[in-house]
Amino acid sequence: MKWKSHISIAKAIALEMGLPEELERGLCNGSVEPDRRPDAAFREQGRGLRIVRAPHHDPPAGTIMAYLWRARKAYLIGNDYWAVKNLGRALHYVQDKSVSPGRGFRRHDAREEYVADLTPPREAVVAGIEVAECSPRFVRRCIAEVRPEKRPDEIMFQATLYSAAITASVLGPPDPEDVLLDRYRRAVKAHRLRPALGGAAAAASVTAAFAGLHPGVAAAGGLAAAVIIADPAYRRVCREAEWFGLDAHRP
Numbered sequence: 264m265k266w267k268s269h270i271s272i273a274k275a276i277a278l279e280m281g282l283p284e285e286l287e288r289g290l291c292n293g294s295v296e297p298d299r300r301p302d303a304a305f306r307e308q309g310r311g312l313r314i315v316r317a318p319h320h321d322p323p324a325g326t327i328m329a330y331l332w333r334a335r336k337a338y339l340i341g342n343d344y345w346a347v348k349n350l351g352r353a354l355h356y357v358q359d360k361s362v363s364p365g366r367g368f369r370r371h372d373a374r375e376e377y378v379a380d381l382t383p384p385r386e387a388v389v390a391g392i393e394v395a396e397c398s399p400r401f402v403r404r405c406i407a408e409v410r411p412e413k414r415p416d417e418i419m420f421q422a423t424l425y426s427a428a429i430t431a432s433v434l435g436p437p438d439p440e441d442v443l444l445d446r447y448r449r450a451v452k453a454h455r456l457r458p459a460l461g462g463a464a465a466a467a468s469v470t471a472a473f474a475g476l477h478p479g480v481a482a483a484g485g486l487a488a489a490v491i492i493a494d495p496a497y498r499r500v501c502r503e504a505e506w507f508g509l510d511a512h513r514p
């Protein structure tokens with residue numbers, strides 16, 4: 264996507280969200296920065312790895328998420344400029360991802376020229392802000408949903424919609440809702456009891472194996488222990504809480 268498009272989307276969002284001028288500038292600067300100072304990515308070459316420019320039209324979700332986490336954390340400690348700068352960098356990739364690379368560079372370039380003539384539709388900005396949830400799971404889902412589009416107006420609409428939704432999520436309320444806080448506290452408490460439970464399950468499976476029971480019983484015991492120790496539901500609620508600056512290791 265052309266710089267003009269990245270900047271016009273940033274400005275439309277800043278206007279709708281009432282960001283002060285300095286932060287609007289930060290968001291605009293961040294939005295074009297990946298073209299100026301590219302992110303590195305690794306590509307396999309022969310038996311080694313080569314450092315290349317991170318792809319913009321099929322960017323790794325991890326790169327975008329890393330910028331969004333940095334933005335959210337800066338925002339929570341009141342470093343707003345750094346927050347919007349990192350947010351802008353992430354949005355650049357979301358916007359480029361909206362453009363179908365197509366066949367041949369010439370067609371792709373023509374498509375971006377057409378997009379550059381378009382203004383970000385205000386209804387896309389408003390809709391994005393409206394649907395936004397303040398949650399890392401929400402922004403991850405947004406990134407996954409962005410599809411490469413071919414029609415210039417669809418490219419602009421999608422890029423604007425998701426950019427606005429992600430911005431509203433990152434710059435959303437700094438404090439968690441009571442429901443999440445409750446769920447989080449309960450999960451942390453339960454997790455503290457988990458190692459004991461996991462150990463008991465593992466011990467049971469060993470006993471079962473020695474007792475010469477059916478091996479399936481022993482395997483089931485082992486599996487239960489593994490699930491309890493990895494505890495994906497606990498990790499998920501911790502990630503959600505981290506979006507609000509809560510850290511299970513430093514309560």
Ligand SMILES: [Zn+2]
Pocket residue numbers: 264297298319355359
């Ligand atoms: Zn780019």
